[in-house]
Amino acid sequence: MAKHLLSLEEFSRDELAYFVERAVQLKRERNEGMAHRQLSGRTIGLIFEKPSTRTRVSFEAAMYGLGGQVIFLSARDTQLARSEPLKDMARVMSRYVDAMVVRTFGQEVVNELAAYSTVPVINALTDLHHPCQILSDIMTIQEKKGPLHGLKIAWIGDGNNMANSWIQAAGKFGFELVLACPAGYEPDAGILARSRAEAAGQIAVIRDPELAVIGADVVNVDVWASMGQEAEQNERLKIFSSYQVNAALMARAPAECIVLHCLPAHRGEEITDEVLESAQCVAFDQAENKMHIHKAILEKFIA
Ligand code: CP
Numbered sequence: 001m002a003k004h005l006l007s008l009e010e011f012s013r014d015e016l017a018y019f020v021e022r023a024v025q026l027k028r029e030r031n032e033g034m035a036h037r038q039l040s041g042r043t044i045g046l047i048f049e050k051p052s053t054r055t056r057v058s059f060e061a062a063m064y065g066l067g068g069q070v071i072f073l074s075a076r077d078t079q080l081a082r083s084e085p086l087k088d089m090a091r092v093m094s095r096y097v098d099a100m101v102v103r104t105f106g107q108e109v110v111n112e113l114a115a116y117s118t119v120p121v122i123n124a125l126t127d128l129h130h131p132c133q134i135l136s137d138i139m140t141i142q143e144k145k146g147p148l149h150g151l152k153i154a155w156i157g158d159g160n161n162m163a164n165s166w167i168q169a170a171g172k173f174g175f176e177l178v179l180a181c182p183a184g185y186e187p188d189a190g191i192l193a194r195s196r197a198e199a200a201g202q203i204a205v206i207r208d209p210e211l212a213v214i215g216a217d218v219v220n221v222d223v224w225a226s227m228g229q230e231a232e233q234n235e236r237l238k239i240f241s242s243y244q245v246n247a248a249l250m251a252r253a254p255a256e257c258i259v260l261h262c263l264p265a266h267r268g269e270e271i272t273d274e275v276l277e278s279a280q281c282v283a284f285d286q287a288e289n290k291m292h293i294h295k296a297i298l299e300k301f302i303a
Pocket residue numbers: 051052053054055056125133262263264
């Protein structure tokens with residue numbers, strides 16, 4: 001298996017499915033009151049250059065829940081803020097911690113850390129990917145709908161980091177993925193081309209959100225302006241206005257269709273309060289499952 005988790009692309013379907021199955025088991029054991037201590041004496045470093053509620057807390061809770069410990073470093077805490085080279089940071093951190101969990105802007109940052117690190121580097125979101133989130137979302141869909149193979153999953157809105165990781169997952173898991181994105185906001189062309197080759201025609205990028213949700217088992221939505229795109233917020237509000245996941249759009253989808261949002265949500269923008277608070281929406285199960293997935297990831301990469 002790959003030594004680092006930088007995107008889903010480097011992993012086989014079976015390797016990705018392992019994380020989901022193990023997370024299901026760890027969740028069940030936790031709910032039964034079983035204590036886990038397999039990472040006792042181990043330490044991870046969290047290096048976060050963007051804000052986070054769920055990913056940070058769920059990685060920390062996961063590590064403590066397996067008996068390990070965590071050092072959290074925000075952007076302003078390290079010498080990276082004063083331009084220390086990434087290759088030096090990677091080699092220094094490798095002497096102290098058993099893995100680095102990194103949230104940053106460019107994918108090249110995690111790639112370079114990984115190139116110089118002797119311990120695993122785990123991508124906790126970059127501008128290009130959010131691989132751990134998609135694993136917890138797959139776990140959530142599996143809990144509600146069973147195996148993903150043959151399902152239709154719709155992505156509504158920006159062709160962003162989440163969309164790119166979903167495309168890579170489609171290439172592995174063999175579900176139908178239809179992304180409805182405005183012109184100019186499509187997912188990464190290279191990722192799309194590589195995953196399409198793997199997915200045998202199961203990935204489509206279209207313009208019309210109504211067409212995307214017809215027959216969908218899952219509707220997936222995320223913010224219109226991701227972290228780092230705050231200056232584009234007002235322009236994006238206009239461009240994406242017809243991509244809101246609301247009751248009218250959901251009326252086009254089957255009644256048993258579920259709605260995923262990785263959170264944080266901007267109610268009244270990409271999703272209405274009505275849909276987010278509806279029984280169809282599983283956003284808080286997704287949030288919980290991040291912790292179980294992160295346990296499975298940390299255990300596999302460190303133990
Ligand atoms: N879903 C997610 O990654 O949330 P945070 O930004 O709060 O970590």
